[in-house]
Amino acid sequence: MSDDPTESDPQRSTVSAFPVRPRLLVVDDEPLILEGLERLLTSRDYDVVTANGGCDALIAIGKQQFDAILLDLGMPDLNGNEVLRFVADRSADTPVIVVSGDSTIDAAIRALRGGAADFVRKPYEPEELLRRLDNTLARRRLEKENNHILQRLQQSEKWHRFLVNSSPDFIYTLDCEGRFTFVNDRVESLLGYRREELLGQHYSLVIHEDDLVRAEHIFNERRAGDRNARNIEIRLKCNPGMRRPRLMNGRCKCVELTATGMYDEEAGPFERRFIGSYGVAKDITERKQAEETVHYQAYHDLLTGLPNRALFRDHLGLMLAQAKRNQKPLAVLSLDLDHFKVINDSLGHTIGDELLLAVGARLRQCLREGDTLARLGGDEFAVLLPTLVSRSDVEHICRKVIQVLSKPVYVKGHEIYISVSIGACVSPDDGDMIDSLIRQAEIAMYQAKSHGRSRLQFWEPGMQAPYSERMQIEADLRRALARNEFVLFYQPQVDTVSGEVRGFEALLRWWHPQRGLLTPADFIPVAEESGVIVPIGDWVLREASAQLAEWRKADLPAMRLSVNISARQLESPDFVDSVMRAVQVYALDGRQLELEITESLLMRDFEANAIKLGRLSAAGIRLAIDDFGTGYSSFKYLSRFPIHTLKIDQSFVQDLDREENLSIVNAMIAMGRGMNLTVIAEGVETESQLARLQQMQCHEIQGHYCSPPLSGHAATVMLGQHGPGFAHGVQRAAS
Numbered sequence: 001m002s003d004d005p006t007e008s009d010p011q012r013s014t015v016s017a018f019p020v021r022p023r024l025l026v027v028d029d030e031p032l033i034l035e036g037l038e039r040l041l042t043s044r045d046y047d048v049v050t051a052n053g054g055c056d057a058l059i060a061i062g063k064q065q066f067d068a069i070l071l072d073l074g075m076p077d078l079n080g081n082e083v084l085r086f087v088a089d090r091s092a093d094t095p096v097i098v099v100s101g102d103s104t105i106d107a108a109i110r111a112l113r114g115g116a117a118d119f120v121r122k123p124y125e126p127e128e129l130l131r132r133l134d135n136t137l138a139r140r141r142l143e144k145e146n147n148h149i150l151q152r153l154q155q156s157e158k159w160h161r162f163l164v165n166s167s168p169d170f171i172y173t174l175d176c177e178g179r180f181t182f183v184n185d186r187v188e189s190l191l192g193y194r195r196e197e198l199l200g201q202h203y204s205l206v207i208h209e210d211d212l213v214r215a216e217h218i219f220n221e222r223r224a225g226d227r228n229a230r231n232i233e234i235r236l237k238c239n240p241g242m243r244r245p246r247l248m249n250g251r252c253k254c255v256e257l258t259a260t261g262m263y264d265e266e267a268g269p270f271e272r273r274f275i276g277s278y279g280v281a282k283d284i285t286e287r288k289q290a291e292e293t294v295h296y297q298a299y300h301d302l303l304t305g306l307p308n309r310a311l312f313r314d315h316l317g318l319m320l321a322q323a324k325r326n327q328k329p330l331a332v333l334s335l336d337l338d339h340f341k342v343i344n345d346s347l348g349h350t351i352g353d354e355l356l357l358a359v360g361a362r363l364r365q366c367l368r369e370g371d372t373l374a375r376l377g378g379d380e381f382a383v384l385l386p387t388l389v390s391r392s393d394v395e396h397i398c399r400k401v402i403q404v405l406s407k408p409v410y411v412k413g414h415e416i417y418i419s420v421s422i423g424a425c426v427s428p429d430d431g432d433m434i435d436s437l438i439r440q441a442e443i444a445m446y447q448a449k450s451h452g453r454s455r456l457q458f459w460e461p462g463m464q465a466p467y468s469e470r471m472q473i474e475a476d477l478r479r480a481l482a483r484n485e486f487v488l489f490y491q492p493q494v495d496t497v498s499g500e501v502r503g504f505e506a507l508l509r510w511w512h513p514q515r516g517l518l519t520p521a522d523f524i525p526v527a528e529e530s531g532v533i534v535p536i537g538d539w540v541l542r543e544a545s546a547q548l549a550e551w552r553k554a555d556l557p558a559m560r561l562s563v564n565i566s567a568r569q570l571e572s573p574d575f576v577d578s579v580m581r582a583v584q585v586y587a588l589d590g591r592q593l594e595l596e597i598t599e600s601l602l603m604r605d606f607e608a609n610a611i612k613l614g615r616l617s618a619a620g621i622r623l624a625i626d627d628f629g630t631g632y633s634s635f636k637y638l639s640r641f642p643i644h645t646l647k648i649d650q651s652f653v654q655d656l657d658r659e660e661n662l663s664i665v666n667a668m669i670a671m672g673r674g675m676n677l678t679v680i681a682e683g684v685e686t687e688s689q690l691a692r693l694q695q696m697q698c699h700e701i702q703g704h705y706c707s708p709p710l711s712g713h714a715a716t717v718m719l720g721q722h723g724p725g726f727a728h729g730v731q732r733a734a735s
């Protein structure tokens with residue numbers, strides 16, 4: 001858009017902008033005078049148009065623009081004053097010089113009042129007329145130029161005002177006392193003040209109390225140019241009484257401020273007078289909030305809102321420095337919920353999350369304000385006790401924690417019992433390095449877990465090894481499946497009367513690349529705790545099923561094969577499906593597969609287990625109660641499960657000489673037979689044990705007396721021979 005007002009007139013440009021010959025209109029009814037004037041002016045290079053009366057003049061003015069008009073007054077058709085009025089109405093900026101024979105002062109005054117620029121009496125001196133014409137044209141040229149400049153200034157001010165007011169930034173000026181002399185419209189949406197409310201007010205009205213000292217420097221900025229204050233972050237307060245809170249998000253805004261000193265330029269370069277400052281404040285509230293969110297997320301656990309490991313480390317670092325200065329001990333606790341994974345897997349993550357929230361809140365109750373409680377991940381919490389008197393303080397707090405967490409937690413209708421294992425270490429006794437203190441507390445916590453859970457264990461120097469070994473096993477276990485390092489062994493279960501092999505128990509072994517063949521006792525507890533047991537258990541089911549399918553393919557007698565099921569496996573929501581899948585994939589007769597589940601595990605979640613096992617039983621799959629006699633099951637409950645086999649725990653079998661054990665085993669066998677179950681005695685090592693079991697009419701035995709667990713190949717060979725050797729031994733014992 002152009003700001004040049006003459007650009008809109010195609011007929012004529014201004015005298016100053018386009019130095020062409022000035023165009024004049026000469027009006028007189030006297031032909032001789034008209035001619036004389038025309039000659040005179042043309043000789044001076046004016047572009048002359050003549051009109052021999054008032055009417056002619058109006059026609060000429062209507063057609064084109066003139067830079068000046070020389071006008072006679074007394075004309076018969078239309079006198080000069082009428083023409084003058086017409087010019088004043090139509091093109092007021094065209095100067096008119098009246099050239100009249102009427103020499104009265106009244107005529108001159110009237111003409112000048114009517115808008116004439118000058119009055120020249122006839123007869124005139126040509127040079128005098130030309131000089132007056134030149135003056136008039138020069139004056140008009142200056143006026144036009146001034147107008148033009150004024151217009152441009154007004155336009156430019158309008159644009160600046162528009163830019164300032166529609167700016168997304170808050171723009172202000174202050175006087176030298178720090179009072180607002182200008183604020184743009186943005187202040188209303190930013191701070192909730194109307195402009196009039198702020199004008200004349202001291203800037204401190206809008207500064208957040210905590211930033212007042214900093215603001216003093218910026219709002220009194222005297223520097224101008226490149227050295228001024230730039231991009232200074234500061235908080236501005238919103239109008240507390242604002243009526244339209246929907247415009248605001250929050251009670252204060254964060255801005256980035258650039259301020260500059262203002263000086264009175266007219267005082268000259270050596271006498272610059274400070275008159276105030278102006279500034280531009282950019283709203284960065286959203287950016288700050290986003291930064292704060294990112295920062296919060298980086299340092300907090302999002303579920304509980306507690307500090308995470310990074311923030312815990314920071315706090316610990318600070319407190320260690322402080323403890324060193326004050327020569328006071330501090331303690332780091334590592335807390336881990338016992339069996340949390342089981343709860344999480346069986347009741348679902350939503351309940352698990354609620355439980356963690358409840359635990360966090362309870363832990364907080366046991367601590368003082370200066371203590372730090374953090375969630376390091378999963379069910380692992382950490383506590384920093386920065387001011388201790390002695391170790392007994394730690395014991396006291398931990399007793400409180402253990403006691404508070406031993407009370408049931410109610411989540412969505414579930415009554416959940418949880419306990420916590422705590423490891424602790426104290427600085428400076430146990431060191432003063434952040435990471436080693438945290439690690440030592442964790443090591444001690446694992447020790448507490450392995451010593452029976454729900455207890456406190458202080459770190460001791462020798463504790464490193466078992467923890468590392470456990471971690472190593474866990475890491476190796478995670479790789480073992482992919483590397484095909486697991487293998488199943490098969491231990492036969494032999495009929496006590498016929499001596500024939502009735503079935504096998506599949507027993508897991510791990511060919512560890514460095515440590516050789518490992519038995520379940522070496523790795524099942526770690527696999528259970530870490531959850532790796534679920535995929536491993538799945539593999540066992542598939543491998544055992546594959547073995548049955550292989551025996552069938554080799555035309556070997558159909559055997560029962562039992563597999564051990566772990567707690568995590570049974571509680572996994574996918575359990576039933578994974579068993580069914582194995583049966584279907586290998587097209588097994590469901591009755592060939594038996595699941596061994598310990599009685600205590602069965603009782604743990606009675607209702608859910610009854611449903612799951614009911615579904616499996618409907619598909620013909622058998623259920624054996626493992627380690628029978630070691631748990632606290634009630635016969636009444638046991639009868640609600642579709643059980644086929646009772647396995648008497650080897651601890652009873654191996655001590656059959658004791659009268660008391662003999663009676664128990666006798667009762668168990670009688671009960672099993674009474675319930676129409678197959679009774680198998682485990683861990684039978686001697687002939688006399690076998691003889692007693694035969695006497696008590698135990699159906700089958702399993703143990704080294706018959707055979708240790710065999711490799712798949714050895715078990716296949718045995719099946720081919722169909723166990724005559726056993727029959728011989730078993731029958732001999734019976735006779």
Ligand SMILES: Nc1nc2c(ncn2[C@@H]2O[C@@H]3COP(=O)(O)O[C@H]4[C@@H](O)[C@H](n5cnc6c(=O)[nH]c(N)nc65)O[C@@H]4COP(=O)(O)O[C@H]3[C@H]2O)c(=O)[nH]1
Pocket residue numbers: 491506507508519520521524537540563564565566596626627650682683684685702703704705708709
């Ligand atoms: N002293 C003695 N022991 C005998 C005798 N005969 C057999 N045994 C051992 O007794 C254990 C019987 O298995 P379990 O009670 O089911 O107890 C098993 C079972 O609870 C668990 N387990 C084994 N395989 C698996 C598996 O695939 N999955 C799961 N979850 N657990 C398994 O590990 C436990 C131990 O398994 P193993 O070390 O293979 O130990 C086996 C077996 O080798 C004997 O005459 N004398």
